[in-house]
Amino acid sequence: MVYQALYRVYRPQSFEDVVGQRHIVQTLQNALLQEKFSHAYLFSGPRGTGKTTAAKIVSKAVNCEQAPTAEPxxxxxxxRGIMDGSISDVIEIDAASNNGVDEIRDIRDKVKYAPSSVRYKVYIIDEVHMLSIGAFNALLKTLEEPPPHVIFILATTEPHKIPLTIVSRCQRFDFKRISPEDSVFRMKSILSSEDIKVDDQALYEIAKAAEGGMRDALSLLDQAISYSDDVVTLEDVLLITGAVSQEFLLRITKAVYEKNTVEALDAIDKLIQNGKDPNRFLEDIIYYYRDILLYQTNPALENMFEKAVISEEFKKLSNDLEMDQIYEIIHKLNEAQQEMKWTNHPRVLLEVLFVKLCQEQRRASVPASSETNDLTEKVKQLEMQIQQLKEQGIRVEEGIKESAQDKKPTRSPRSSYKVPxxxxxxxxxxxxxxxxxAIRRNWAEVLETLRQQNKASHAALLLNSEPVAASSDSFVLKFKYEIHCKMAAENNNNVRDNLENILYTLVGSQLTMIAVPEPDWEQIRQGFLKGQESEGGTSSSSDEEDPLIAEAKKLFGEELIEVEE
Structure with missing residues (x-):
């Protein structure tokens, strides 16, 4: 018998075996028991989370001879006929290769015929977002009012590409990424049937590398089993996935803290020599610093760690590092991870990054007392010079006022964009x-989605923008450059429509975008705050603190703020 991959052999055949999607399984089971299932479903979510598997289980449950039942x-x-593919009434279509109008017209013509051997004819259309616009239009009427013996199940990894007219005709279920714990539980049950020994740490590393996909996890497990001899160890999995070990992460983190540039460069050299993926390494070390930050916040958060394992060296390093340093390092690592996607020389980028980190840590370690003393000395010298000028009869204040009066006010260039x-x-x-x-959490995914849609120009246009205010139906998007703001507001190349559609998919509500340049936003915001203050009945002589002053104190601290009337 030809060998089959684990994810094919152990594909769930009942809802009980579907892991990590309890909210969807329970809803479908209740609908099947009460015979209140819909004529059309839309299953969306990341790859390998059980969309097609759930569709096949539904097709068996509605046609099972024991129906109504929660499980086939x-x-x-x-x-048995649906499982081995001998029943032609359950049709599985790959929309990636059958995305034309003719294929959908063929479905539309055949749905009116009754099923030949079961009660319901089920159409499972995988990767449905690949259908052309014409094919979607051909499917519309049939999808809305199919014959009573037909059920449509659409599966997709990119629901934002599906027209809203199609989405509104389906019951939508969003499959979430499977947690590492659920993935490990499923892999252990499979390994018990296969009589294969795998270390628990290796299983958790596989689950993390799979990024929430059960199929990816089983594929990596299959690969690790083939690579190892008797027992699959953590080292085997690290070699397969391209990840780095706990000791390596601790070593390079200590090198950065100790400002040891030679040690950091030597670690990167070994990383490249061992064939590790630089991008994966950056992701691992970002999570490592994140784990240090969590440990500093509360050691009880150990169960939330992604990479770190608590040891004496880890505890010492966490006690030595300051939070501000960790924030800055994570920020620079994130920037490097973005640049890594476009560089042809990842090794050079890594080496330059860690040399900078070591040098900045060295500068940060220099005590600030010497700088403070220098500033104090300069202030004293300036005060002495001003005193000498006063003694010589030069009126400094009047000179400053006269120069200010003589100076003609500069007129800011007239804006070509009318701010609403x-x-x-x-x-x-x-x-x-x-x-x-809600918008800020999904903003990075919005830009990534635009790139995946081959809308790189839209992503570049929105790169220097930032959501600054939002209500339930609208949001304000601040642009660094006025020309970008004008292009977005005028909906050039449908950039605003694409942005609002993607946000609707991610946030779940239809939001209207209002664009504003950065200088105008500051003026509008201050005007709004002053208007709120006057409406509240406050005046300049009121005892209540100015909101701008309160915001400044939050940012810089009360000891650095001096308020002058």
């Missing part, structure tokens, strides 16, 4: 932190 029996003629100030005031009046946080 997998023993009756209908279940009233619209922005309306949004600020209804804005909430919750709505803004």
């Amino acid at each position: 029996c997998n023993e009756c003629a209908s279940c 100030t009233n619209r922005i005031y309306d949004i600020l009046g209804k804005a909430t932190r919750k709505d803004l946080d």
